[in-house]
Amino acid sequence: MPQRFGAGATRAGLKASGELDLALIVSELPASAAAVFTSNQVVAAPVLVSRAALRSGTAQGVVVNAGCANACTGEVGLAHAGQMAAAAANAVGMDPDQMLVCSTGKIGSFLPMDKVLAGIGSVAASLGAHDDDVARAIMTTDTVPKLSAVAHDDGWKVGGIAKGAGMVCPDMATTLGFVTTDAEVDTQQLQVLLKTAADQSFNAITVDGDTSTNDTLLVLANGASGIRPDPEEFAQALTAVCRSLSSQVVADGEGATKLITVIVNGAAEKLQAREAARAVAQSLLVKTSLYGQDANWGRIASAVGNSGVQARFDELTIKIADVTVLEAGKPAGPEEVDRARSALSSYEITIACSLGVGGESAEILTTDLTPEYVRINAEYEL
Amino acid sequence: MPQRFGAGATRAGLKASGELDLALIVSELPASAAAVFTSNQVVAAPVLVSRAALRSGTAQGVVVNAGCANACTGEVGLAHAGQMAAAAANAVGMDPDQMLVCSTGKIGSFLPMDKVLAGIGSVAASLGAHDDDVARAIMTTDTVPKLSAVAHDDGWKVGGIAKGAGMVCPDMATTLGFVTTDAEVDTQQLQVLLKTAADQSFNAITVDGDTSTNDTLLVLANGASGIRPDPEEFAQALTAVCRSLSSQVVADGEGATKLITVIVNGAAEKLQAREAARAVAQSLLVKTSLYGQDANWGRIASAVGNSGVQARFDELTIKIADVTVLEAGKPAGPEEVDRARSALSSYEITIACSLGVGGESAEILTTDLTPEYVRINAEYEL
Known part of the structure; x- marks a missing residue:
């Protein structure tokens, strides 16, 4: 000390x-x-x-x-x-x-x-x-x-x-x-x-x-x-x-099996970058698919869309573990999705989204959502 | 037809x-x-x-x-x-x-x-x-x-x-x-x-x-x-x-075992009533405790507090399945909590929160959050 x-x-x-x-x-x-x-x-x-x-x-x-x-x-x-x-x-x-x-x-x-x-x-x-x-x-x-x-x-x-x-x-x-x-x-x-x-x-x-x-x-x-x-x-x-x-x-997140960094860049404002990163990090569908090691980038795009932040969705780019699965609004082929899926077996995962409207970025650290999280919180008594 | x-x-x-x-x-x-x-x-x-x-x-x-x-x-x-x-x-x-x-x-x-x-x-x-x-x-x-x-x-x-x-x-x-x-x-x-x-x-x-x-x-x-x-x-x-x-x-909510009606009344504005009801209905901690049949009203109060809506928290009243577990800011005794817990074995559950600041109300229908929800969404492929 x-x-x-x-x-x-x-x-x-x-x-x-x-x-x-x-x-x-x-x-x-x-x-x-x-x-x-x-x-x-x-x-x-x-x-x-x-x-x-x-x-x-x-x-x-x-x-x-x-x-x-x-x-x-x-x-x-x-x-x-x-x-x-x-x-x-x-x-x-x-x-x-x-x-x-x-x-x-x-x-x-x-x-x-x-x-x-x-x-x-x-x-x-x-x-x-x-x-x-x-x-x-x-x-x-x-x-x-x-x-x-x-x-x-x-x-x-x-x-x-x-x-x-x-x-x-x-x-x-x-x-x-x-x-x-x-x-x-x-x-x-x-x-x-x-x-x-x-x-x-x-x-x-x-x-x-x-x-x-x-x-x-x-x-x-x-x-x-x-x-x-x-x-x-x-x-x-x-x-x-x-x-x-x-x-x-x-x-040490309850029941977590993954440590996930969500990065949003290309945002118009710092707060918007943060809002979009948070929307991805808090989407139950994103969190469960990462638990299932499913490179379901559509859920990530949907979460960004739900966040309400300014973005050019025809220019949206998403990377899962450094594999580009959506590039300027265009889905990558099945090989890339397979590569991203393989990369999801790692413990630490980075998801990056580029909104294409500015120069601001933000980062949020989160976990996946697992059956164990539900079990812990359904039975919470100290 | x-x-x-x-x-x-x-x-x-x-x-x-x-x-x-x-x-x-x-x-x-x-x-x-x-x-x-x-x-x-x-x-x-x-x-x-x-x-x-x-x-x-x-x-x-x-x-x-x-x-x-x-x-x-x-x-x-x-x-x-x-x-x-x-x-x-x-x-x-x-x-x-x-x-x-x-x-x-x-x-x-x-x-x-x-x-x-x-x-x-x-x-x-x-x-x-x-x-x-x-x-x-x-x-x-x-x-x-x-x-x-x-x-x-x-x-x-x-x-x-x-x-x-x-x-x-x-x-x-x-x-x-x-x-x-x-x-x-x-x-x-x-x-x-x-x-x-x-x-x-x-x-x-x-x-x-x-x-x-x-x-x-x-x-x-x-x-x-x-x-x-x-x-x-x-x-x-x-x-x-x-x-x-x-x-x-x-x-038919994915993995759901409960049908939950969240009612918020006593709100200053309709939108605020809705916002508070949604905060309770979307709190993972509330949803998992209801799955676990735990009358954890503290999580409900916390979710209302997180919603950011105007409320008199020293006057907050919460009912779980018609049992008053928090009355005008004062926790009910263990008998009431036990009664609420017993009532949570039902399939249909109503949670009511009174904010004590106005006359507006709102209602949202939701489900509990279960390990099965996570399993379904971790393995989602049609």
């Missing part, structure tokens, strides 16, 4: 499985803090509490649980989130308004506060370099913990932890992501850089098109390295950590 | 299964004609040809094939669609511009015109009251043919045939639907009434959120009954036939 951060996790009994489910990340120093939150209008209680706490521009820690989202829980839920933050701050000897709070899990249940408070006491007593435990504690349908770190030659570090496998969609912070750094960065700059990094990472992925009520991506910069990095270099490191984490989220 | 309409179908060899795949519906008299077409920007060749033919306001027949969508086929596809219409018109002794044309099946393949032309010759020679054969010929992933009819006491009839099971989404005509009537109705009025009927039927259903490139809903009114019905009575009959057909499409 970056210097003078501590982290740890415990089994508070919130997951039926008995796994790690409550975690704490703490900076020994006051830290600049920035965050992006869910764009869902139904906002979980911990998001409301953390958003209010962040008005000061600084924070020194975050307490997080899995197993219960504390969303749609009204005033009781708000009180619980506040109590959770206060208890964690108290346990590590910190001002209550310096502790952020996050929850993830099932919507609509109340937190069992006795278990939460006992867990906080236990984890606060054993903080250390336990990032891996934190990453495990925040897992829900995740199958692997997600961590990333960049160490700069100058001596500062950026570390990140995230969770997410389903209810993942662009245009939001997505899921939970915690980034720590011992670089010196002002709050305002941190917020700008985090938004930029989020747009290139967590906001450019989709698993199922559903945006959660609890999404939070936050960064704490405690300056413990004594180094104020070149903003561009820091932005690169921050973006690299966020992209690594968000790729890990997609790679 | 309504008076002085004839229909028939044949095995032209366009489906690998060898089933009926080419059909013809013909009015012996000139008929007022109206249609609504796909809103997808990628528009199949037959849609372009039919749209042009309809400028005259009359039509006397439609030729339709399954097994090949003739979409994304460029100028060759346009020529094929024109030839198909001309050949059918010629075979029944009709002006070429009075014959409409539709196709459904895989996007991006060319029609095997030798088979199509031979099939047209064969079907034209055997027209009769073979509506059921037509309904079977236009099936793709459909498992049952879809027909509906209303006979008015005054002596006029409305008959309808449709297909569709996947690539079904609101805000379009959807799939293929053919309505015939021997009532006397002017073209202009017919178009208005058809649009109204479509909005209450084919435009209020979704299976997977994907709008096809070939969607066509058309009505031919040949006046053979000699009766000019009361417009309101005719509108009712037309809407009843369209609603019956569109319900049959959803009930």
Whole structure:
């Protein structure tokens, strides 16, 4: 972890499985803090509490649980989130308004506060370099913990932890992501850089098109390295950590057997490129055909047509795994389609669409849609 | 069928299964004609040809094939669609511009015109009251043919045939639907009434959120009954036939095990009610939890929140199968959730959400999402 951060996790009994489910990340120093939150209008209680706490521009820690989202829980839920933050701050000897709070899990249940408070006491007593435990504690349908770190030659570090496998969609912070750094960065700059990094990472992925009520991506910069990095270099490191984490989220997408990059270029506007890429990435028909390793480019063309973006459909070009299957509106022959089908046996697949009306492009990372995704979400109980 | 309409179908060899795949519906008299077409920007060749033919306001027949969508086929596809219409018109002794044309099946393949032309010759020679054969010929992933009819006491009839099971989404005509009537109705009025009927039927259903490139809903009114019905009575009959057909499409939704009605009321605007209903109906998480018979109302609340519509989330009320699981923002107890879960074992389920900001409402009919849907679409080859 970056210097003078501590982290740890415990089994508070919130997951039926008995796994790690409550975690704490703490900076020994006051830290600049920035965050992006869910764009869902139904906002979980911990998001409301953390958003209010962040008005000061600084924070020194975050307490997080899995197993219960504390969303749609009204005033009781708000009180619980506040109590959770206060208890964690108290346990590590910190001002209550310096502790952020996050929850993830099932919507609509109340937190069992006795278990939460006992867990906080236990984890606060054993903080250390336990990032891996934190990453495990925040897992829900995740199958692997997600961590990333960049160490700069100058001596500062950026570390990140995230969770997410389903209810993942662009245009939001997505899921939970915690980034720590011992670089010196002002709050305002941190917020700008985090938004930029989020747009290139967590906001450019989709698993199922559903945006959660609890999404939070936050960064704490405690300056413990004594180094104020070149903003561009820091932005690169921050973006690299966020992209690594968000790729890990997609790679762990519920039931996924493919990691799919959808690229749209030749768009009139950046937003339109993004809209078209998202339409392809979210089409159930595209996602199921990729699962079936069927080079069904007609579904890709249809999804672009459905997106409503400006395009010259008589000039539309589609490549599947570098094989051109539709060129300037003309279907390729059966040999190309066969080549594309063979290429679909790979795990990583790129789909590229050229709209032929401008110079803007966008990229979205997604998964295929499998029977296993349905099974996981039909039986979801933690 | 309504008076002085004839229909028939044949095995032209366009489906690998060898089933009926080419059909013809013909009015012996000139008929007022109206249609609504796909809103997808990628528009199949037959849609372009039919749209042009309809400028005259009359039509006397439609030729339709399954097994090949003739979409994304460029100028060759346009020529094929024109030839198909001309050949059918010629075979029944009709002006070429009075014959409409539709196709459904895989996007991006060319029609095997030798088979199509031979099939047209064969079907034209055997027209009769073979509506059921037509309904079977236009099936793709459909498992049952879809027909509906209303006979008015005054002596006029409305008959309808449709297909569709996947690539079904609101805000379009959807799939293929053919309505015939021997009532006397002017073209202009017919178009208005058809649009109204479509909005209450084919435009209020979704299976997977994907709008096809070939969607066509058309009505031919040949006046053979000699009766000019009361417009309101005719509108009712037309809407009843369209609603019956569109319900049959959803009930036959690919892999579906549930027929789900999503009702949103208390919205500020009609469009917002519709948008929220669609968000719930298209959420993969809602659809999979209903498949799993899990009364996970949190996913419903989250989907409404994602829709971006105006709502008082502290006043949100959600009912699953008449059990109130969230009342004015407050979660119901475990007994209610258990009752809702039990009710989810039924085939037909209603989900109702009250947004608490106005008096507008909307209703969308949809299905659950099942492993079978994924299997069907991963292996789609006709």
